[in-house]
Amino acid sequence: xxxxxxxxxxxxxxxxxxxxxxxxxxxxxxxxxxxxxxxxxxxxxxxxxxxxxxxxxxxxxxxxxxxxxxxxxxxxxxxxxxxxxxxxxxxxxxxxxxxxxxxxxxxxxxxxxxxxxxxxxxxxxxxxxxxxxxxxxxxxxxxxxxxxxxxxxxxxxxxxxxxxxxxxxxxxxxxxxxxxxxxxxxxxxxxxxxxxxxxxxxxxxxxxxxxxxxxxxxxxxxxxxxxxxxxxxxxxxxxxxxxxxxxxxxxxxxxxxxxxxxxxxxxxxxxxxxxxxxxxxxxxxxxxxxxxxxxxxxxxxxxxxxxxxxxxxxxxx
Amino acid sequence: xxxxxxxxxxxxxxxxxxxxxxxxxxxxxxxxxxxxxxxxxxxxxxxxxxxxxxxxxxxxxxxxxxxxxxxxxxxxxxxxxxxxxxxxxxxxxxxxxxxxxxxxxxxxxxxxxxxxxxxxxxxxxxxxxxxxxxxxxxxxxxxxxxxxxxxxxxxxxxxxxxxxxxxxxxxxxxxxxxxxxxxxxxxxxxxxxxxxxxxxxxxxxxxxxxxxxxxxxxxxxxxxxxxxxxxxxxxxxxxxxxxxxxxxxxxxxxxxxxxxxxxxxxxxxxxxxxxxxxxxxxxxxxxxxxxxxxxxxxxxxxxxxxxxxxxxxxxxxxxxxxxxxxxxxxxxxxxxxxxxxxxxxxxxxxxxxxxxxxxxxxxxxxxxxxxxxxxxxxxxxxxxxxxxxxxxxxxxxxxxxxxxxxxxxxxxxxxxxxxxxxxxxxxxxxxxxxxxxxxxxxxxxxxxxxxxxxxxxxxxxxxxxxxxxxxx
Numbered sequence: 001x002x003x004x005x006x007x008x009x010x011x012x013x014x015x016x017x018x019x020x021x022x023x024x025x026x027x028x029x030x031x032x033x034x035x036x037x038x039x040x041x042x043x044x045x046x047x048x049x050x051x052x053x054x055x056x057x058x059x060x061x062x063x064x065x066x067x068x069x070x071x072x073x074x075x076x077x078x079x080x081x082x083x084x085x086x087x088x089x090x091x092x093x094x095x096x097x098x099x100x101x102x103x104x105x106x107x108x109x110x111x112x113x114x115x116x117x118x119x120x121x122x123x124x125x126x127x128x129x130x131x132x133x134x135x136x137x138x139x140x141x142x143x144x145x146x147x148x149x150x151x152x153x154x155x156x157x158x159x160x161x162x163x164x165x166x167x168x169x170x171x172x173x174x175x176x177x178x179x180x181x182x183x184x185x186x187x188x189x190x191x192x193x194x195x196x197x198x199x200x201x202x203x204x205x206x207x208x209x210x211x212x213x214x215x216x217x218x219x220x221x222x223x224x225x226x227x228x229x230x231x232x233x234x235x236x237x238x239x240x241x242x243x244x245x246x247x248x249x250x251x252x253x254x255x256x257x258x259x260x261x262x263x264x265x266x267x268x269x270x271x272x273x274x275x276x277x278x279x280x281x282x283x284x285x286x287x288x289x290x291x292x293x294x295x296x297x298x299x300x301x302x303x304x305x306x307x308x309x310x311x312x313x314x315x316x317x
Numbered sequence: 318x319x320x321x322x323x324x325x326x327x328x329x330x331x332x333x334x335x336x337x338x339x340x341x342x343x344x345x346x347x348x349x350x351x352x353x354x355x356x357x358x359x360x361x362x363x364x365x366x367x368x369x370x371x372x373x374x375x376x377x378x379x380x381x382x383x384x385x386x387x388x389x390x391x392x393x394x395x396x397x398x399x400x401x402x403x404x405x406x407x408x409x410x411x412x413x414x415x416x417x418x419x420x421x422x423x424x425x426x427x428x429x430x431x432x433x434x435x436x437x438x439x440x441x442x443x444x445x446x447x448x449x450x451x452x453x454x455x456x457x458x459x460x461x462x463x464x465x466x467x468x469x470x471x472x473x474x475x476x477x478x479x480x481x482x483x484x485x486x487x488x489x490x491x492x493x494x495x496x497x498x499x500x501x502x503x504x505x506x507x508x509x510x511x512x513x514x515x516x517x518x519x520x521x522x523x524x525x526x527x528x529x530x531x532x533x534x535x536x537x538x539x540x541x542x543x544x545x546x547x548x549x550x551x552x553x554x555x556x557x558x559x560x561x562x563x564x565x566x567x568x569x570x571x572x573x574x575x576x577x578x579x580x581x582x583x584x585x586x587x588x589x590x591x592x593x594x595x596x597x598x599x600x601x602x603x604x605x606x607x608x609x610x611x612x613x614x615x616x617x618x619x620x621x622x623x624x625x626x627x628x629x630x631x632x633x634x635x636x637x638x639x640x641x642x643x644x645x646x647x648x649x650x651x652x653x654x655x656x657x658x659x660x661x662x663x664x665x666x667x668x669x670x671x672x673x674x675x676x677x678x679x680x681x682x683x684x685x686x687x688x689x690x691x692x693x694x695x696x697x698x699x700x701x702x703x704x705x706x707x708x709x710x711x712x713x714x715x716x717x718x719x720x721x722x723x724x725x726x727x728x729x730x731x732x733x734x735x736x737x738x739x740x741x742x743x744x745x746x747x748x749x750x751x752x753x754x755x756x757x758x759x760x761x762x763x764x765x766x767x768x769x770x771x772x773x774x775x776x777x778x779x780x781x782x783x784x785x786x787x788x789x
Contacts, residue, residue, distance in 0.1 A: 001337040001503040008505050008760065015764035023772045160775045167728050194718060198542045205541060
């Protein structure tokens, strides 16, 4: 390689880095501008909506899609919000819980799945869902850094935080599906004939799963559960953990072990995994872990009962 | 090490810089390539490096011995050593369980139930590729088309050269070995071409193929749950998943080699723009199809021994080509479908009907694509039962709304696939090969193109999956 060749390579590399940096920032700030105006859709809209109303809410439901599709806050009390988000676990929800106002008394329903808490693989990567606000929210930044989810590449390419979200954001920017002001965060699963058929076939082919035999609490879960117990005491929050129903939860040992862990930590926990065991109509289900709207209505009534018990406690905080 | 991993992002620049710093010393440069290739492979599992080394030793020796042998008998004996060692290792590690299971199934037919003969064997990554590569060396020497190298380092580097070690392209010794033995010169246009091809390959793999793969995996993971339209949609998407996955890999391999001053042959040339299956095989995984033609089809007699033998050879080549992909009846059937259609095309070509059919060539693209699509069902499913089940379900013609799943995934798949196809159409219409795209780009254009592709990758990349062809 001659000196001239070396200059050529360095020139391309340097120019690439400069252009890449500017393109990235241009995309990032444009998407920030656009996404800040989006209040619908799971990509960013629901998060924006939550951040806008969080200070005034009396109660919030956190968790994964099994929280999102299973509890209708409108049926409980009109000043609540279901912040359940598809594909998220404790890191995402616990971080959001930490942005709630300190002074306001609030009741928190926190969905948690025992099979996840004993996972050996979970590292809290669901927190990346909050990456779009990394540079604009100190709590998100602290939590993402704590879990080391903002790697060296991401420090250069900020737009990586919008990975996989662009279409959703643009779609909701140009075409909103609903008026977010009348949205309470619950996304009902209304079944089509095709989905009903699929579920019937799932049941026909149902096999007994292999149950896990590792019951060491995942480190990320352990850390957040301790964090939340402390946060609960210091921030006027009444925190109720719960596990949503499953169509057929063959493995019960994880539920029993987890219940004991929660008891030892002094946290309130309800296990509803067998809620539909006595009346397990197929019409209550979209698949083996997600309720249909019909099932969710029935389950919400049970949450409403708990709400009534803890509402008094939360207002007495 | 995977091309789409963070490790490779660190590994390649280090190798690149040290490699060109050693430009005045060919031997040191080749040693660096050999060591870095072994590190690249050992990142997956260092134990299987021993197989590559065994293959290299056997073929280096066999190549020299064949060349030096004075009698035809000796030459044949050494070729047999090479074939037995390489195909023996391949048979044990790739096909032993398949043959043991097939034998047990056959015995079951006769009412005898043998004990479980299968073994817990790990398939070494890339074994099919480097076995074919190393065999081409000894066969070419046997055919007196190539002279063996005297330099062990060069030969070992030829077998293990990391850009093409685990999933090709299968480079012949006649192309690659002379390049290894000769001082490489840094060429600006190759650097530009390499950068552009690596990034476009990466885009094809981690943006297009991996995004499409989410939907395909969901459907093919539980094929019994879905209706005809869902299965057809998933199969259609799979056709593009496998194309962008494998051609993406080849692009990264060819581009990486160019950065180091090596020129590989083209491996994909817009194969779905083919008017016949014969044309398809001239454009799909070209390094394999030409290998099969030159070392199997021609060795069997090719088309020199009459029409019947020609068809037999064609079928055998495609059946064995299918088996090369994996130890399952599915791949054999996949090869069989291609073999039958290629034979039909060969027959039609020999008759007066061919010209009439030729006038309908506009339909050729569609018919060829549909045949390829059908055969992909066998390629994608786990066993023959699942493949037949999928075809039966597709033929139920239940064209009610397909299952969408995550709308975001499907929307991204459609958008990214459209981008990929539009880019391919551009190359097709302009008659440009991707390999040459960056050649005329100036500094600013290369840097800007790279920056745009990287920005698109950042926004749309999907979680990293293994390259499909790694399993072969």
